[in-house]
Amino acid sequence: MSDAAHRFSDAERAGVYRAIAERRDMRHFRPDPVDPKVFARLLEAAHLAPSVGLMQPWRFLRITDRALRREIHALVEEERGRTAEALGSRQDEFLRLKVEGILECGELLVAALMDGREQHVFGRRTLPEMDLASVACAIQNLWLAARAENLGLGWVSMFDPTALARLLGMPPGAKPVAILCLGHVEAFYPAPMLELKGWTRGRPLQELIFHNTWGNTGASA
Template sequence: MNPRDFTAEEIEAIYRVIRERRDMRHFRPDPVDPAVLRRLLWAAHHAPSVGFTQPWRFIRITERSLRERIHVLVEAERLRTAEALGERKDEFSRLKIEGIRECAELLAAVLTDGRERQVFGRRTLPEMDLASLACAIQNIWLAARAEGLGMGWVSFFDPVALARMLEIPPGGKPVALLCLGHVESFYPRPLLESAGWEQRRDLEDMVFENRWNRRAFGVEG
């Protein structure tokens, strides 16, 4: 066997982490071991990035007063989102969308300033810096699940207001608030699926071959 190969058990562990990862909203207050937090950030920093730019920055929120101000910002956007949803307003309002106050660790995932200078891989697709940061966030998510920690991605905020709050330089942009911490248990299914908000679509409906809307798998309907 090639020494670089993974065992069947190691391969299954990777797929299990992917399968059991959840966007968590309920947390216990127990602190996260600093060594574990550093491993999660190491995982993020080893994500792929366009042109090897590593456009991610992570701000750890440790001031309680700052966390409270961020919660207020998120709550304001939650209310605006509820209004924008029209007939689904009440249904949305019953959902728990974040755990900012409860989680042990709160991180802001930020795109750095000066990204416009990077042409490698971004000349026709400037949004690839965002894709790179998303890969870093996913690495944290999967590593957290492997460590037995929950993570929730919060996007309910005004990015301009949050950037000002976190003193991010002009051109930088906060993309996500990441709630990290211990949980009583992981949801058996995605929370929004269990709440009836949406269902996971069939893979056969999402993968095409050669041309748009030509199924790669299954029988043409």
């Protein structure tokens, strides 16, 4: 098969890069439902993610019970208070930030590491955290596909994993790693929300690329 058969068109390639550039960690949602066909496509995109040793360590729990949503929200609020205390002088500034959209989003998912993943030695003997990296790849697939479908997604990590696992009836060894708010938005942020709010700024690419040895930011022959 020729190389041309595998090549993306200019428009297709531009769409991929646009989704990457315009993906945002969203915190503001409309309550409109997500079309079931679109939702199914997003889950399929997540499931197509690469995983070390083809272990597919992700599990997604779809939260449809409104009372359960409120309980999850309460867990996040508890951790939000603890985080605010730990921030010291920036406590008030942090409390003014909106950190999640659990009660507003059209769909709520909890991404978890599966139970029994220790049996997957391939790729994990020296880097056991590669199972978590694989789950992150699935979330990123979901995130980019959501942006392509004009839906927003927010990754919430402010919760006690043990408490959330207990609330969701997870077996020993399974661990929630992300609460994912998915749904329609009024508009996508023009830049990361934490930049817009003056909390922090992203670092330029050139500061994060080293050549040959750690800390060497200048290319050499």
